[in-house]
Amino acid sequence: MTIRERSAIIKSTLELCDISTIYNEKRIGSSVRCIFHEDKHKSAQIYPNSMYCFACRQKFGVIDVYMHENNLSYVDAVIEMYNKYISNQTSFKSSNNQFKNNNVLNKGNKGNNNIEATLEDLEELNSYTKRKLQKYLEERHIPKSIAIFKKFDIHFYFSKKDKYKNNIYIKFNENFIITFSLATKKYKGVRGKSELTFLTLDKEIYGKYPYYNCFEGWADALSYIHYEIDNCKEKSTAFINIIILNSVANVNKLKNFMEESAQKYIEDIRNGVYEEDEDQMPIFFLHLDSDEAGNVATEELLKLNEKYDTKNIKLKIGKFDAYGLINVDRRYELLIVEEIEKTPEGKEIKKFKFKDCNEGYCHRKNNQK
Structure with a gap:
């Protein structure tokens, strides 16, 4: 098998947490320090099989991170990763049979295979899952979300394989789906091509x-x-x-x-x-x-x-x-007042704390109750 073929399998199979000793305990979406420059701030963000640094303005994949952490050349890193994580399946905690599918070697079809499998697994909302989703949306004070997104032909789904229905799938179009955890309230990943x-x-x-x-x-x-x-x-x-x-x-x-x-x-x-x-x-x-x-x-x-x-x-x-x-x-x-201090003269000084749009909106709604 060529280096290019092994590389394609690695990129389609391994996640950053599987191969990195530095980022192995970091959740998807976490802000972290970039290892590719002297980062005093958390300038990078973790994704399933890559990280993106806003200071470097560059995306680094699993092979890039492994090369850097282990001081290896590209070829040596691919060979070592393939032998360590792919060939020896029993020692790889996230191993599955995806890499056996020859389609992952086809660069043009890589994303399509992923999203096609996801589309087949999706099921529309039923009375139970709709209540579960609606409860979550009401907790975030966005109860009209299902109807609003429907206006744009954007729909919520659950997975047939998800026994406890903890993850929602938002289908923006046939080529782009995102996954979101209701339990952790965290973004989990993308199926297809991420786009605006x-x-x-x-x-x-x-x-x-x-x-x-x-x-x-x-x-x-x-x-x-x-x-x-x-x-x-x-x-x-x-x-x-x-x-x-x-x-x-x-x-x-x-x-x-x-x-x-x-x-x-x-x-x-x-x-x-x-x-x-x-x-x-x-x-x-x-x-x-x-x-x-x-x-x-x-x-x-x-x-x-x-x-x-x-x-x-x-x-x-x-x-x-x-x-x-x-x-x-x-x-x-969307700034909210975190606390109010009084000077010796009795003048009030407001201290603000920034909240993102959803948090700020929830704060206002809670204070109205």
Whole structure:
């Protein structure tokens, strides 16, 4: 068997926790220190068979991590990993017969095989599983989620093989499914090709306005939609376009979309497409999580404001200098008061603690009770 074939089997079979001595006890989604640079902060995030470092701006797979930890060349690492974890199945805690399927050697079909098997295993909600899911959604104060997602042809499922129905599967389309644990409330992984999800609740009214609220996960986005439903009386302010990253590893895809939107706007301005009173400048409101990965991603995206400043692009009309392409003000609307201190003069000083969109929304709902 060639090195390339062994490499394909390793990548499709092994997870990071199986081969790493440093990250073996880290959960998927955890923020960790990157071993590929002198990381004083937790700049990387763990995924099932890889890690992504926002400081290095690079994804590192299981082979990359094994090479680094064991000081091996690529060829030596592949041979050692294959002999240690694949050939000797009995010593491999996560071994299964997936690697026997020759289709994993076909790079083009690798993701398709994975998602096809998942699609076959999914079952639609019945009265029991719907109650179980609804209870969880109500605990997170997003009770209308099933109906809201249904508007976009996004659906919740459970696995036929999951006896206790602890994991939900959210099918965004035929090529992309995410798994989420109801027990741990943690993101578990992706089936298919991870991609950005775009939601526009009323395309006829709001689709023409290039304003976007950007969220890291599905629950945060649903919290925002629920908040808008509960609080926005003026239709003009509700339900602008929503982008769900589904993973902070997709931040570069979001960045590319932002740049494409900005460049199209600049081109339209220069071609005289807009009158001054109908200027449609794209604005992106960021609501990424406040962990290390989310903060690094936010800082990286904010650099686009300098790149697309009106002074740099010399527009005849346009509002980049007034608003900026990226806006984080809405992110801080989700700050909650952690405690209030009084000075000797009796003046109150509020101390704030940041909560992500879902936590902030839950906090408000709990305080209303």
